[in-house]
Amino acid sequence: MKAIAFRGVGDVRVESIPDPRIVEPTDAVVRITTSAVCGSDLHQYHGRAVVEPGAIMGHEFMGIVEDVGRDVRAISRGDRVVAPFSISCGRCEWCLRRLPTQCSTTGRAVFGGRFGKQFPGGQAERIRVPFADHMCERIPADLGDERALFLGDILSTGYACAENGGIRPGDTVAVFGCGPVGLLALQSAHLFGPARVFAVDRVDYRLKLAEELGATPVDLDRGDPIEQLRAATAGRGPDVVLEAVGHEIPFAQAIQAVRAGGTVSSVGVYVEASIGFPAREAFFKDLTLKMGICNARNYIVPLMPLVRVGKLQPARIITHTLPLADAPRGYAIFDRKEDRAIKVLLKP
Numbered sequence: 001m002k003a004i005a006f007r008g009v010g011d012v013r014v015e016s017i018p019d020p021r022i023v024e025p026t027d028a029v030v031r032i033t034t035s036a037v038c039g040s041d042l043h044q045y046h047g048r049a050v051v052e053p054g055a056i057m058g059h060e061f062m063g064i065v066e067d068v069g070r071d072v073r074a075i076s077r078g079d080r081v082v083a084p085f086s087i088s089c090g091r092c093e094w095c096l097r098r099l100p101t102q103c104s105t106t107g108r109a110v111f112g113g114r115f116g117k118q119f120p121g122g123q124a125e126r127i128r129v130p131f132a133d134h135m136c137e138r139i140p141a142d143l144g145d146e147r148a149l150f151l152g153d154i155l156s157t158g159y160a161c162a163e164n165g166g167i168r169p170g171d172t173v174a175v176f177g178c179g180p181v182g183l184l185a186l187q188s189a190h191l192f193g194p195a196r197v198f199a200v201d202r203v204d205y206r207l208k209l210a211e212e213l214g215a216t217p218v219d220l221d222r223g224d225p226i227e228q229l230r231a232a233t234a235g236r237g238p239d240v241v242l243e244a245v246g247h248e249i250p251f252a253q254a255i256q257a258v259r260a261g262g263t264v265s266s267v268g269v270y271v272e273a274s275i276g277f278p279a280r281e282a283f284f285k286d287l288t289l290k291m292g293i294c295n296a297r298n299y300i301v302p303l304m305p306l307v308r309v310g311k312l313q314p315a316r317i318i319t320h321t322l323p324l325a326d327a328p329r330g331y332a333i334f335d336r337k338e339d340r341a342i343k344v345l346l347k348p
């Protein structure tokens with residue numbers, strides 16, 4: 001089959017590799033109908049996250065079950081399914097604590113990733129899904145791939161970011177970062193009834209979409225975002241700041257921008273082992289900080305009805321749908337923010 005392999009910094013290639021097959025009796029093999037390039041794939045693409053040359057990329061995928069191991073009960077051949085980006089057993093202490101990203105059986109593995117046991121990714125024609133009963137969620141026929149796919153990663157992450165912010169009706173919210181996760185955090189924030197939502201970025205077409213999704217744009221090129229947010233909130237700052245970038249500067253700005261006693265919720269993926277942290281300001285502000293990798297498995301089922309009725313519209317961030325063979329171009333335009341790219345889907 002065809003799959004997208006990492007070959008070096010800025011170098012992903014379409015390669016022919018053997019089809020995956022059932023290894024454990026709890027496995028499924030899924031024929032992929034849609035996958036996507038995620039912002040965190042760019043960490044690998046840039047060599048900031050170590051992956052072996054030849055590793056198959058991608059952790060956002062969905063498709064049709066083609067084969068199941070003899071112990072799989074909950075799904076069967078022909079089922080249309082989505083799976084979360086992290087691989088979990090559903091049975092260990094961490095899975096039972098509803099922290100599947102901390103699964104000790106898989107060593108916190110991510111499809112196509114560098115943690116724990118290594119599993120090939122989903123930018124491919126097929127994928128082996130371990131612990132298929134726990135991992136695969138069936139998707140109703142009326143929910144197209146474009147609306148269902150992001151349940152496994154960026155929609156759940158964006159929603160969790162908003163939820164962790166503890167937004168209350170009437171609050172003012174600021175979202176730092178208008179990439180795919182930030183835009184879905186923005187959409188999700190609206191479900192909690194804020195009076196106003198600001199979106200901070202410097203990429204004009206992304207700010208424009210944020211505005212269409214109900215946010216007031218804050219352009220980083222027009223000056224200090226903290227000052228701009230203060231000016232727009234009578235000097236007090238937003239009640240809740242959602243951080244969806246994963247770098248030192250926006251993280252510090254989120255802490256500096258939030259009002260006294262407010263909440264900063266951070267879901268940006270940090271590549272640095274440690275970053276500067278305005279600890280004194282955070283302390284004297286009495287703020288709440290919530291951060292972490294999203295336990296997406298927990299969100300797939302509860303968010304599905306919100307997508308079905310259109311209260312969440314994840315497909316609005318899709319800008320490109322490319323054949324799998326064009327994945328190298330998909331990575332390049334997403335990485336360089338060319339051709340107004342926000343979210344790139346790949347069709348095997």
Ligand SMILES: [Zn+2]
Nearest residue numbers: 038040085153
């Ligand atoms: Zn991702």
Ligand SMILES: [Zn+2]
Nearest residue numbers: 089092095103
């Ligand atoms: Zn587990």
